[in-house]
Amino acid sequence: MIDYDSQLKIQAYLDGELPEAEAQQVAKRLAQDQEAVLLLSELRNTRQAMVNAQAPMALPETREFFWSKIEREIGRQESPQPAPRRNSMLAAWRRMLVPAGAVAAVGLVCMLSLVSSPGPRMETALADSGAFTYRDYNSGATLVWLSYPAENEFADSEPAGTVQ
Amino acid sequence: MRDHLLSVRLLSWLLPTLFVLGSGFSQARAADMKLEVQLLWGTNDKQSPDPKHRPVDDDVHKKLKELPLKWSNYFLVNNKQFDVSANGTAKVPLSEKCSIEVKNLGHSTVEVSLFGKGEKVVGRTQALPKGEILVLGGNAPNATAWLVILKRLE
Amino acid sequence: MTEKDYSTTDDQTLVRAAQKGDMTAFEELVARHRDKIYARAYSMVRNEEEAIDLSQEAWVKGWQRLAQFQGESGFGTWMTRIVINLCLDHLRKQKRQRSESIDAMDEESGGVERQMPVVTVNPTAGLERGELRQRIDRALGQLSHEHRTVLVLHEFEEMEYKEIAKTMGCSIGTVMSRLFYARRKLAALLVDLKKDDLGMT
Numbered sequence: 001m002i003d004y005d006s007q008l009k010i011q012a013y014l015d016g017e018l019p020e021a022e023a024q025q026v027a028k029r030l031a032q033d034q035e036a037v038l039l040l041s042e043l044r045n046t047r048q049a050m051v052n053a054q055a056p057m058a059l060p061e062t063r064e065f066f067w068s069k070i071e072r073e074i075g076r077q078e079s080p081q082p083a084p085r086r087n088s089m090l091a092a093w094r095r096m097l098v099p100a101g102a103v104a105a106v107g108l109v110c111m112l113s114l115v116s117s118p119g120p121r122m123e124t125a126l127a128d129s130g131a132f133t134y135r136d137y138n139s140g141a142t143l144v145w146l147s148y149p150a151e152n153e154f155a156d157s158e159p160a161g162t163v164q
Numbered sequence: 165m166r167d168h169l170l171s172v173r174l175l176s177w178l179l180p181t182l183f184v185l186g187s188g189f190s191q192a193r194a195a196d197m198k199l200e201v202q203l204l205w206g207t208n209d210k211q212s213p214d215p216k217h218r219p220v221d222d223d224v225h226k227k228l229k230e231l232p233l234k235w236s237n238y239f240l241v242n243n244k245q246f247d248v249s250a251n252g253t254a255k256v257p258l259s260e261k262c263s264i265e266v267k268n269l270g271h272s273t274v275e276v277s278l279f280g281k282g283e284k285v286v287g288r289t290q291a292l293p294k295g296e297i298l299v300l301g302g303n304a305p306n307a308t309a310w311l312v313i314l315k316r317l318e
Numbered sequence: 319m320t321e322k323d324y325s326t327t328d329d330q331t332l333v334r335a336a337q338k339g340d341m342t343a344f345e346e347l348v349a350r351h352r353d354k355i356y357a358r359a360y361s362m363v364r365n366e367e368e369a370i371d372l373s374q375e376a377w378v379k380g381w382q383r384l385a386q387f388q389g390e391s392g393f394g395t396w397m398t399r400i401v402i403n404l405c406l407d408h409l410r411k412q413k414r415q416r417s418e419s420i421d422a423m424d425e426e427s428g429g430v431e432r433q434m435p436v437v438t439v440n441p442t443a444g445l446e447r448g449e450l451r452q453r454i455d456r457a458l459g460q461l462s463h464e465h466r467t468v469l470v471l472h473e474f475e476e477m478e479y480k481e482i483a484k485t486m487g488c489s490i491g492t493v494m495s496r497l498f499y500a501r502r503k504l505a506a507l508l509v510d511l512k513k514d515d516l517g518m519t
Contacts (some may be wrong), residue, residue: 004308008494011501017474017479043498046505050473052447057357061370063349070348070377071341077378139230140296144288146303161467 002035014043032133196250197268197292198318202243203258206301206309217241224313227297235309236295245317248274264312278312292316307310329393337384344384348377351394356399362405364459372408376401376444398475399485406486409463457507465500472497 002010006029012018013026030036059066134143204220205212206228217239219225228238243260248254248268255265262285267275275289278300286301293299294316301311324332324346328421335343355376359367380397387396445453458466464486471485477498483490 004303008498011498012479012494015479041503042473043501046501046508047473049450049508050455050469053451054474055357055451055455057353057360059352059356059370059373060366063352066352066370066374067345067348069374070381073374073378074341074381077382082502134232136227136230139227140233140293140304141227141299142290143231143233143298143299143301144286145301146286 002033002039006036007039009041014040014047032144182192182296195270196273197274197316198245199246199248199254199266199274199292200243200315200317201256201258201264201266202311202315203241203262204311204313205239205304206233206237206311207239208234208236208307210237211250212239214239214241223227224297224315228299228311232298233301233309238311256310262312264314266314272316274314278313294318330389333384333389335395336381339386344381347393349512351397352377354394358398358470358474359401359405361458361474362402362463362467363408364466368408372404373401376404379404386423400470400487402475406467409467413463453497454504457504460507461500461503465503468493468496469500469504496506 009018009026010030013023018026026036030040055087132145134145135141136143181183201248202220202224204224205217220228220240224235227240244256244258246254246256246266250268250270253265253267255263257263257273262278262280265277265279267277269275269289271291272293273289273291275287276298277287286300287302288298290298292314296316299311300313301309304310322340322342323344324335327335327343327346329347329350332343336347352373356369356373359372359376360366363369363372376397378506379400387393400494404506447468461469467486468482474480477485479490479493482493482497486493
């Protein structure tokens with residue numbers, strides 16, 4: 001069975017994304033490995049099918065109707081917003097309400113620390129979106145899987161993605 | 165005017181009281197954590213080429229079996245136990261190339277950062293009650309996997 | 319005052335006029351390219367109403383950013399990039415609202431992906447063009463949005479891996495594994511659809 005990294009290289013070869021030296025290695029493999037040839041053919045045929053199958057599509061609204069919405073939205077975004085009117089009564093209420101609001105906010109924070117949270121807070125921050133999370137509640141395990149091609153954590157002598 | 169002074173006095177008493185109460189309660193919730201981190205190698209091979217690696221403990225193996233991972237065997241490359249004080253951070257090296265940093269956020273919640281080759285690979289914030297594990301993993305060469313398990317001991 | 323007739327004016331001239339504030343010129347550009355922009359939005363979001371809204375939003379953004387268009391690409395291509403980015407933002411927002419599932423895990427992660435054998439070298443053999451389009455359309459609808467997006471950007475927009483990675487905000491490695499999975503899955507789905515039609519399942 002071709003390893004995953006080699007499969008990706010065969011795809012990159014098809015897409016013309018490999019540097020010359022690597023492309024030659026893949027070509028060499030293709031001359032000897034029937035499984036690699038079959039995989040390349042399948043990828044090529046699927047790619048061709050996608051390209052051939054691009055369907056023209058008509059926007060299902062009349063020209064005038066569609067344009068009228070765009071024009072209205074452009075007009076709405078470009079017109080200046082009216083300035084708020086000052087109201088001395090409102091200003092007076094605001095002066096009274098702000099300190100009360102601060103007290104309420106502090107109270108809310110204390111309430112939240114007293115009440116236990118409804119569930120675990122879980123967030124994953126990544127350099128990119130290549131990680132996926134799975135949670136098994138029965139066993140109490142959370143898996144965060146990074147879907148990058150193999151790194152050399154365990155096999156320094158063998159660079160990742162070498163065509164074998 | 166008198167009412168205004170009254171409300172100011174009330175606020176000046178109420179606000180500090182609420183803060184003291186709040187901080188007292190939150191401190192009671194932020195406790196030290198005792199954790200164990202394990203660096204594992206996942207493979208379908210029956211043995212690891214490195215004689216220093218041993219198979220993982222049954223309880224970890226059982227938990228890994230419940231996850232959608234395709235490997236049948238997991239070998240322990242390295243493990244360390246460490247403490248993280250309330251609101252503190254601990255950084256633990258796992259190998260020459262990778263380390264893990266754990267921050268105790270309180271309420272049994274940790275902020276975990278995994279570093280590979282000096283760069284942050286992934287960050288994760290979640291609750292970790294006693295007995296639960298967090299598994300961070302990725303592909304390794306030859307269709308194997310590396311896994312970092314973080315387990316709460318106490 | 320009579321309305322200008324821009325129906326025979328080239329895009330470049332229309333863009334220059336629109337950049338000076340001529341809305342009639344911009345309306346002509348919208349009329350010319352609206353189907354293409356809509357089709358791109360639909361290929362990504364697979365929902366007619368959302369595709370209409372997103373293409374409308376793209377046109378409004380296009381008007382606002384018209385000064386930035388310098389003619390480095392065709393106007394249609396420039397507008398397509400705008401709608402693609404809007405669709406990606408929209409899909410990301412939707413994804414955050416949905417809970418992650420093991421299916422997504424299975425699809426996305428190279429580590430848990432099953433090693434799919436080559437199902438058939440040519441899954442579309444014997445299909446007429448119209449039928450092929452329908453099948454591909456149905457099969458695309460069954461992919462996750464990340465896989466569909468990478469296929470659309472690579473096969474339809476002819477973007478390179480590097481450009482796709484920048485557009486999707488991910489690594490080139492992620493683009494490669496998603497594209498690979500999407501193609502293999504599409505081949506398998508096309509074969510399944512063929513078997514369904516022949517009453518073989």
